[in-house]
Structure formats: structure tokens, C-alpha cells
Amino acid sequence: MTIGLYAPGASALHRLPAGVKLGALVAASLALFAIPSTIVALAAVPVAFAVYLSTGLGLNRLILELRGPALLLCFVFVFHALAGSVEEGIAAVARFAALILLASAVTLTTPVSEMAALVERLLGPLEPLGVNPAKVGLAIALAIRFVPMIAEEYRQIREAQAARGLDRNLLALVVPLIIRTLKAADDLADAIEARGIET
Amino acid sequence: MTRDVSTRDIVYIALFAALMAAVNLVPPIQVAFLPVPITAATLAVMLAGCLIGAKRGGLAILLFVLLVALGLPLLAGGRGGLSVFFGPTAGFILSWPVGAYVTGWLTEKNWPRMNAVWFFIFSVIGGIGVVYLIGIPWLALVAKLSLFDAAKGSLIFVPGDLVKAIAAAAIAETVRRAYPLMQAAR
Structure with a gap:
């Protein structure tokens, strides 16, 4: 998998099982939202930062990760400040910053395949409700498998339409891609059914 | 995914999710009549509902959201992960599958009379109405803002979303005329 956000490494966080990391992340978020204390929220930020740094990933990566959320957090703070509750604004921003750092650390240290396996395991108990973890796993695997192929197809369509001067025309780009994908889906489903892999 | 989801449905769901992922991975292009790059996930929400129906469209977007959670950088600006x-x-992200389901449900119910105008209306209901209905209260709750402030902050995205609904309607109508969509869906 080359399209994931996972960054290879050998830190303690890299070696932890995905389930433990996800469990800790959920616990941290519940705790931060359940405890309405500004001090706890502020204290969580350096802790989360330390966890992030322990993954051994550079600060460049961090800046890239935080560029989008930073703007959002500014908005949240401004709205709180306008409503006259600066302290609550600081607490809200600190809470989000800590959680975003922790969640980034989990994503950056866990390969997509390991996360997918975890999802399948977590869905196991839902089987009596009609959820089929194997089908979910098949869907995840198929989607990941086909992303590079469809991206390549998209690139080809763009080049072809550029030759016609249509590379800025949304319909000329997206409609052929959708129809080709739907056709591919029909063919693939026929192939799977012909082999009798009906679950 | 429930018992009445066939293998054919799974393939449709997976490939449609992959389609949305692929379009978001290729560097965005500025499209002539769009002021925003088309790496727009809400466009995917509207299209999934319009093109492959309620159940499959909703699940395709759910799968897309799941792929983001697994660590694929599929959101605007290459963002993704937990x-x-x-x-x-x-809240906005989690509302997408619901929005796609609603758009898909309305589209299926009115399939014989679908045209660009109805595609636009249903895209607005599912892709904007449902999304804001879930996203704004969520934002207010987790950021401890008042509902009014949260709504005010979100309103700047409405014009862009309306443009996306127009784009979704144009695409859906063109595909509807070019490919037997819902016949294959049933």
C-alpha cells in the first residue's frame, strides 16, 4: 500500500497492536470530553505532542497534518471569544488539538492493512444483526485495489480530453469515468458470480 | 452491511467508493464553471445517491468514510486518517452516508420522472440539508458553541455546496441518459 498516510518506523507506537492504539484513542477522547476542566485540556496538549514526537516522525509531517485543522480551530476560538467565553474557547481548542495530535499519531504508525483487519474483527460481534464482516472486508479490499486503477483511468481520460480542449469541462471528465467504472463493476460482478463465489 | 447486500452490490459499492477516492487522489483541477476544486466529497455524496440508489449509494459513501478512517488521504487537501x-x-463527515442514502431514496422513488431539476433538488436535500442537519448540531456540541454560532460558521460553505449540487445534477442527468442505471440496480 503506497497511498496510505502510514509512515514506516520502529517506535514503540509502531509496534503496538492497532486495537490497543484505537482503544486508547477512544478512551482519551471520552475522558477529555467528559472532564470539563480547562487545566486538564491544556495539560493534554503537551502529552499528546510528546506521544506524537515519540513516533520519530519529523515536524514537517506534523505541520502538513495540522494546517487544515488549525484554521478550523481558529474559527472555533473566534466564535467563543465573540460569545465572551475566552476560557471555554481555549479549552475547546486545546481539547481538539490534543485529540488531533493523538489520532494523527495512531494513523501515521498503523498500516492500512492492519486497520482493515481490525475493522473486520470489531464487526464480528455484529454478525447476529446481519452484518457480514467478510463482505465488509471484501468491499474494503476491492476498493483499495481499484483506487490506483481508476486513478490511472482518470489520468488517461484527462489527457484524452485535453487533446480535445475539454480538460476543463467537468462533464467531459467525470461522465466517461463514471460509466467506465460502472461497466467495470458489472464485469467484475459477472466474473465473481460465474466462479460461484456467492457469499 | 446487511444480509440483503449481494456480491454484485458489494462490487458496486466498492468500485463507487474507489471512484470517489481516485478522483480525490489525482491532483485537483480547476473546472471552468466551478470556483472550488472538484476534490469535493459532498459532490461524491450527491452523485452516489443519484447514480446507484439509496442502499448502495449510502454504503459506498460509508465505505469511503471508512477508507478515510483507515488512513487513506482522501479528503480535501490530502487529509485523512483518524x-x-x-x-x-x-459530524459533517459522518453525515455523508446518511445524506447519500436520502438522496438515493428520493431518486429511487421518483426514478421514472428524473431529470436534471429533480437530481438538483434531491442533491440539495440529501447532500446539503441532511449534511448540515447533522453536522451543525455536532459542531455545536463538541466545540461547545451555540447552535446559532455553529450554523453561522457553516453558512459560508452553502454557496459552494449549491454549485456542487448543480454539477451533480448535470453529471447524473448525462449518465442517466448514457447508461442503464437503475435497471441494473434491481
Whole structure:
């Protein structure tokens, strides 16, 4: 998998099982939202930062990760400040910053395949409700498998339409891609059914 | 995914999710009549509902959201991973599958009379109405803002979303005329 956000490494966080990391992340978020204390929220930020740094990933990566959320957090703070509750604004921003750092650390240290396996395991108990973890796993695997192929197809369509001067025309780009994908889906489903892999 | 989801449905769901992922991975292009790059996930929400129906469209977008959670950088600006689900806008992302389902349900119910106008109306209901209905209260709750402030902050995205609904309607209508969509769906 080359399209994931996972960054290879050998830190303690890299070696932890995905389930433990996800469990800790959920616990941290519940705790931060359940405890309405500004001090706890502020204290969580350096802790989360330390966890992030322990993954051994550079600060460049961090800046890239935080560029989008930073703007959002500014908005949240401004709205709180306008409503006259600066302290609550600081607490809200600190809470989000800590959680975003922790969640980034989990994503950056866990390969997509390991996360997918975890999802399948977590869905196991839902089987009596009609959820089929194997089908979910098949869907995840198929989607990941086909992303590079469809991206390549998209690139080809763009080049072809550029030759016609249509590379800025949304319909000329997206409609052929959708129809080709739907056709591919029909063919693939026929192939799977012909082999009798009906679950 | 429930018992009445066939293998054919799974393939449709997976390939449609992959389609949305692929379009978001290729560097965005500025499209002539769009002021925003088309790396727009809400466009995917509207299209999934319009093109492959309620159940499959909703599940395709759910799968797309799941792929983001697994660590694929599929959101605008190459964002993804678990961190987006812990930010203030998580409600919007989690509302996408519901929005696609609603658009799809309306489209299926009215399939014989679908045209660009109806596609636009249903895209607005599912892709804008449902999304804001879930996203704004969520934002207010987790960021401890008042509902009014949260709504005010979100309103700047409405014009862009309306443009996306127009784009979704144009695409859906063109595909509807070119490919037997719902016949294959049943």
C-alpha cells in the first residue's frame, strides 16, 4: 500500500497492536470530553505532542497534518471569544488539538492493512444483526485495489480530453469515468458470480 | 452491511467508493464553471445517491468514510486518517452516508420522472440539508458553541455546496441518459 498516510518506523507506537492504539484513542477522547476542566485540556496538549514526537516522525509531517485543522480551530476560538467565553474557547481548542495530535499519531504508525483487519474483527460481534464482516472486508479490499486503477483511468481520460480542449469541462471528465467504472463493476460482478463465489 | 447486500452490490459499492477516492487522489483541477476544486466529497455524496440508489449509494459513501478512517488521504487537501474524526467537523463527515442514502431514496422513488431539476433538488436535500442537519448540531456540541454560532460558521460553505449540487445534477442527468442505471440496480 503506497497511498496510505502510514509512515514506516520502529517506535514503540509502531509496534503496538492497532486495537490497543484505537482503544486508547477512544478512551482519551471520552475522558477529555467528559472532564470539563480547562487545566486538564491544556495539560493534554503537551502529552499528546510528546506521544506524537515519540513516533520519530519529523515536524514537517506534523505541520502538513495540522494546517487544515488549525484554521478550523481558529474559527472555533473566534466564535467563543465573540460569545465572551475566552476560557471555554481555549479549552475547546486545546481539547481538539490534543485529540488531533493523538489520532494523527495512531494513523501515521498503523498500516492500512492492519486497520482493515481490525475493522473486520470489531464487526464480528455484529454478525447476529446481519452484518457480514467478510463482505465488509471484501468491499474494503476491492476498493483499495481499484483506487490506483481508476486513478490511472482518470489520468488517461484527462489527457484524452485535453487533446480535445475539454480538460476543463467537468462533464467531459467525470461522465466517461463514471460509466467506465460502472461497466467495470458489472464485469467484475459477472466474473465473481460465474466462479460461484456467492457469499 | 446487511444480509440483503449481494456480491454484485458489494462490487458496486466498492468500485463507487474507489471512484470517489481516485478522483480525490489525482491532483485537483480547476473546472471552468466551478470556483472550488472538484476534490469535493459532498459532490461524491450527491452523485452516489443519484447514480446507484439509496442502499448502495449510502454504503459506498460509508465505505469511503471508512477508507478515510483507515488512513487513506482522501479528503480535501490530502487529509485523512483518524484525526478528522476527532476534529470539530466530524459530524459533517459522518453525515455523508446518511445524506447519500436520502438522496438515493428520493431518486429511487421518483426514478421514472428524473431529470436534471429533480437530481438538483434531491442533491440539495440529501447532500446539503441532511449534511448540515447533522453536522451543525455536532459542531455545536463538541466545540461547545451555540447552535446559532455553529450554523453561522457553516453558512459560508452553502454557496459552494449549491454549485456542487448543480454539477451533480448535470453529471447524473448525462449518465442517466448514457447508461442503464437503475435497471441494473434491481
